[in-house]
Each structure stands twice: as C-alpha cells, then as structure tokens.
Amino acid sequence: xxxxxxxxxxxxxxxxxxxxxxxxxxxxxxxxxxxxxxxxxxxxxxxxxxxxxxxxxxxxxxxxxxxxxxxxxxxxxxxxxxxxxxxxxxxxxxxxxxxxxxxxxxxxxxxxxxxxxxxxxxxxxxxxxxxxxxxxxxxxxxxxxxxxxxxxx
Amino acid sequence: xxxxxxxxxxxxxxxxxxxxxxxxxxxxxxxxxxxxxxxxxxxxxxxxxxxxxxxxxxxxxxxxxxxxxxxxxxxxxxxxxxxxxxxxxxxxxxxxxxxxxxxxxxxxxxxxxxxxxxxxxxxxxxxxxxxxxxxxxxxxxxxxxxxxxxxxxxxxxxxxxxxxxxxxxxxxxx
Numbered sequence: 001x002x003x004x005x006x007x008x009x010x011x012x013x014x015x016x017x018x019x020x021x022x023x024x025x026x027x028x029x030x031x032x033x034x035x036x037x038x039x040x041x042x043x044x045x046x047x048x049x050x051x052x053x054x055x056x057x058x059x060x061x062x063x064x065x066x067x068x069x070x071x072x073x074x075x076x077x078x079x080x081x082x083x084x085x086x087x088x089x090x091x092x093x094x095x096x097x098x099x100x101x102x103x104x105x106x107x108x109x110x111x112x113x114x115x116x117x118x119x120x121x122x123x124x125x126x127x128x129x130x131x132x133x134x135x136x137x138x139x140x141x142x143x144x145x146x147x148x149x150x151x152x153x
Numbered sequence: 154x155x156x157x158x159x160x161x162x163x164x165x166x167x168x169x170x171x172x173x174x175x176x177x178x179x180x181x182x183x184x185x186x187x188x189x190x191x192x193x194x195x196x197x198x199x200x201x202x203x204x205x206x207x208x209x210x211x212x213x214x215x216x217x218x219x220x221x222x223x224x225x226x227x228x229x230x231x232x233x234x235x236x237x238x239x240x241x242x243x244x245x246x247x248x249x250x251x252x253x254x255x256x257x258x259x260x261x262x263x264x265x266x267x268x269x270x271x272x273x274x275x276x277x278x279x280x281x282x283x284x285x286x287x288x289x290x291x292x293x294x295x296x297x298x299x300x301x302x303x304x305x306x307x308x309x310x311x312x313x314x315x316x317x318x319x320x321x322x323x324x325x326x327x
Binding site for chain 1: 256
C-alpha cells in the first residue's frame with residue numbers, strides 16, 4: 001500500500017515537472033508583450049527605437065543567463081521603474097488600478113438595480129396629468145392609409 | 154440639499170476633479186530662465202550613494218540629460234567633457250543625468266568617453282519630466298541660487314558652450 005502511494009506521488013511529480021519548467025522558461029516574444037518601451041510609450045513588442053533595441057538586447061542577455069520571466073521583469077523595474085510594466089503590479093497603490101473599476105462597476109450596478117426596484121415598486125411611470133398624444137381618429141386613419149397607399153411603388 | 158442632489162454634486166465634482174488631475178499630470182512644460190530647478194535626490198550612476206541638486210548650491214551647474222542609446226548625446230559629450238576640464242572646480246561643474254537608460258550601458262558610455270564630471274541616474278525619467286524635457290539630450294544652466302539661467306533643447310557644442318555658457322561663469326578656473 002505504501003509502495004503504491006509512493007509510486008502515485010512520483011508519477012504526479014513527473015507529470016507536473018514539465019509544466020513547472022514551461023512556466024519558468026522565459027521568451028523574448030512573451031516578455032515584449034508585457035513590458036513597455038518607456039521612451040516610446042508603447043509596448044516593447046511594437047517599438048523599434050534605439051532605446052527599445054537596447055531593452056530587447058538586455059532581455060535577451062538575461063534569457064541567455066537563464067533568468068525566469070519574473071526575474072527579468074524585476075530587473076527591468078530596477079532599471080526603468082514600475083512604468084516599464086504594461087500592467088501595473090497588483091500590490092500597494094497600484095492595486096487600485098484593478099480594484100477601482102470593479103468597485104465602480106458594483107456601485108453602478110447597485111445604483112441601477114436600486115433605481116429599477118424603486119421604479120417598479122412605484123408602479124411604473126406615474127400619470128402626471130399631462131395629456132398623452134392620441135392616435136388619429138378612424139376617419140383620419142383611413143385617409144392616412146389611402147395617402148400612404150398612393151406612394152406604394 | 155437632498156441626499157440625492159448631494160450624491161449628484163459629489164459625482165460631478167469627482168469627474169471634474171479627475172479631469173483636472175489628468176490634465177495637470179499630463180506633463181509639465183520645459184523649465185525657462187528664472188524657474189527654480191527641481192531638486193530631486195537621485196542615485197549616483199556608479200551606485201555609490203545619491204545626490205540632489207541642492208548639494209550643488211553655491212556653484213554653477215550645467216545639468217545635461219543624456220542616454221547611452223542617443224546618437225546626439227554621443228556627439229555632444231566630448232565638448233561637455235572638454236568644458237568640464239577647462240572650467241570644472243569649486244564654482245562650476247557639469248552634472249550628467251542619465252535618463253531612461255540601462256545602467257550597464259550608461260556606465261560603459263561614461264568609461265568610453267572618459268567622463269570626469271558627476272553622473273546621476275534617472276531610470277524612470279521622472280526628473281527629466283520635472284525639467285519638462287521632451288527628449289535627450291537637453292541641457293540647463295543652473296545658477297548658484299538654484300535658478301535656471303539657460304535651457305537648451307537638443308545638443309550643445311563647443312561654440313555654444315564658449316559663447317553662451319562661459320560668459321555666466323566666474324573668471325578663471327571656476
């Protein structure tokens with residue numbers, strides 16, 4: 001029984017190892033999509049300026065040195081600051097970039113829901129005494145239909 | 154004022170506030186003659202501590218924003234070094250600020266040109282923004298009181314330094 005459990009554990013580890021290795025392997029193409037060219041203000045992927053070329057060379061050097069994607073992004077932040085990341089980090093003040101839109105959406109949804117609930121509770125649109133536009137009388141409707149029929153192609 | 158009106162006014166104020174903040178933070182204009190030079194503290198390029206422009210109060214300082222990837226910076230650097238050799242001293246210095254650049258590339262640049270004047274590092278470009286630069290190179294002459302006396306967008310050369318900067322400096326080796 002113990003041997004069987006051990007075998008299962010080994011098989012699971014063997015199955016997970018390539019996944020972990022794939023997660024850690026860095027690629028220039030993937031990193032270029034996640035970082036900015038600070039001088040151009042665009043994704044590095046789209047930039048060809050001299051500064052972008054140096055940044056790409058820097059990433060290639062770190063990949064060749066066996067650094068992971070996270071380590072390379074950290075190194076870029078050390079060089080250029082947080083602005084180099086296309087997506088702000090999900091910690092500290094930058095977290096507000098993710099939280100504020102969600103909170104704003106929830107507040108808007110809540111306000112909308114509350115408004116609809118109150119409107120339905122009040123029984124729909126109120127009759128404020130304003131005369132509603134009436135349709136044409138029977139005679140007018142017949143004349144209108146006849147007129148329209150004359151324009152039929 | 155009813156609660157509903159208060160919420161509406163608050164929402165409008167929030168939107169207006171965001172718009173104003175967005176416009177205000179969109180970027181400052183280039184510093185001009187008479188403006189106070191920003192005094193942010195920046196790390197030294199060689200990693201040996203940090204400095205602020207306030208550390209240079211009492212001296213004339215020629216602040217030069219540059220980057221190793223910038224060809225015009227390479228073109229003007231020998232003239233700046235030569236100017237520093239002639240005038241650098243207790244009353245004047247060129248001060249390089251390497252901006253939006255890789256520190257190793259910048260160090261190699263300093264060694265290649267044998268630059269003797271102090272170098273600070275502005276990796277994220279915030280200080281360059283404070284000066285209102287729109288690119289590199291840009292150069293500012295700051296007087297001993299910390300006021301900008303000259304602002305030069307683009308390269309400086311030997312002639313410009315001799316004719317425009319030199320007259321401000323005290324006589325002799327500054």
